[in-house]
Amino acid sequence: MTEPITFDGRVAVVTGAGGGLGRTYALELARRGARVVVNDLGGAVDGTGASQKAADVVVDEIVDAGGEAVANYDSVATEEGGAAIIQTALDAFDTVDIVINNAGILRDRSFAKMDLSDVQAVIDVHLKGAFNVSIPAFRIMKEKSYGRFVFTTSASGLFGNFGQANYGAAKAGLVGLSNVIAIEGEKYNIKSNAVAPIAKTRMTEDLLGPFADMVQPEQVTPMVVYLCSEANEGTHEIFTVGGGRYGRVFIGTNQGWFAGTEEIPSVEAVSENLGTIRDISDYVVPLNNNDEIMLLGQMLSG
Ligand code: NAI
Numbered sequence: 558m559t560e561p562i563t564f565d566g567r568v569a570v571v572t573g574a575g576g577g578l579g580r581t582y583a584l585e586l587a588r589r590g591a592r593v594v595v596n597d598l599g600g601a602v603d604g605t606g607a608s609q610k611a612a613d614v615v616v617d618e619i620v621d622a623g624g625e626a627v628a629n630y631d632s633v634a635t636e637e638g639g640a641a642i643i644q645t646a647l648d649a650f651d652t653v654d655i656v657i658n659n660a661g662i663l664r665d666r667s668f669a670k671m672d673l674s675d676v677q678a679v680i681d682v683h684l685k686g687a688f689n690v691s692i693p694a695f696r697i698m699k700e701k702s703y704g705r706f707v708f709t710t711s712a713s714g715l716f717g718n719f720g721q722a723n724y725g726a727a728k729a730g731l732v733g734l735s736n737v738i739a740i741e742g743e744k745y746n747i748k749s750n751a752v753a754p755i756a757k758t759r760m761t762e763d764l765l766g767p768f769a770d771m772v773q774p775e776q777v778t779p780m781v782v783y784l785c786s787e788a789n790e791g792t793h794e795i796f797t798v799g800g801g802r803y804g805r806v807f808i809g810t811n812q813g814w815f816a817g818t819e820e821i822p823s824v825e826a827v828s829e830n831l832g833t834i835r836d837i838s839d840y841v842v843p844l845n846n847n848d849e850i851m852l853l854g855q856m857l858s859g
Pocket of ligand 1: 660757758759
């Protein structure tokens with residue numbers, strides 16, 4: 558039997574926790590003993606507007622259930638906002654152990670019609686927002702040699718989706734950020750993982766078609782909460798979670814075609830060997846740059 562997973566003495570920051578998925582993470586962490594900063598700007602799905610209500614309602618829910626939480630209404634999209642979110646945790650609870658970078662907006666448009674202001678807005682919230690919150694949090698975690706990060710990526714970033722170039726680029730960027738934090742955090746017991754959720758929220762209710770009612774945010778919560786726990790020793794991974802399915806997405810590389818070093822192959826030689834170059838029946842999942850260089854090194858050294 559697995560020991561019950563609790564968060565007594567732990568402090569969690571959940572961005573965008575005033576609704577949707579973030580709300581469920583905040584509630585479950587608090588139910589299991591964490592003290593939680595419920596951050597939410599309280600705007601619309603496209604990122605416009607602001608209201609304190611979203612965060613306040615979730616804090617009330619937590620407190621009514623006997624838990625501990627404080628609200629923060631800053632935007633993750635600015636450096637000052639990120640710093641203020643972490644400062645809220647320090648002021649209320651003295652430290653930060655867990656950060657779930659979850660806040661997000663949508664500005665979908667086909668690429669031909671995409672406006673750079675929509676690119677900026679989406680990158681600012683998802684990708685830069687994660688930097689704004691995670692840099693000050695990482696410094697605290699490094700000092701205390703403990704930390705858990707969860708970054709929210711998306712199938713749109715990992716695999717691509719029509720009309721979401723801005724969002725997909727930001728979401729793929731978060732995987733890169735999580736991977737480097739995992740590597741740099743390793744010796745400080747800081748774990749960093751990414752989750753690609755699928756759930757019916759205000760952001761997706763019109764996009765999920767017939768499956769909408771079968772994919773609840775609460776089904777994503779156990780995986781995210783596990784990754785935030787002391788029990789989780791895993792890092793540098795990406796999980797896909799939705800509708801009762803819990804799986805892993807990974808970035809691998811195949812053996813490829815080794816042309817040798819004697820002569821530079823022709824363009825025709827590349828064309829002729831494309832089958833081997835593209836074949837993914839035999840692959841490795843590198844955990845850092847060196848893992849891939851080692852693969853090449855084995856070939857170079859015969
Ligand atoms: P949601 O719209 O219910 O939640 C997002 C929350 O972030 C909102 O409460 C919003 O007010 C807040 N927020 C937006 N901009 C903010 C800012 N600048 N600062 C602070 N808070 C801000 O949508 P949902 O679905 O719960 O999204 C949560 C995360 O999951 C997002 O990052 C989203 O991109 C991601 N995601 C969701 C999927 C789904 O199927 N629901 C699929 C893939 C990714």
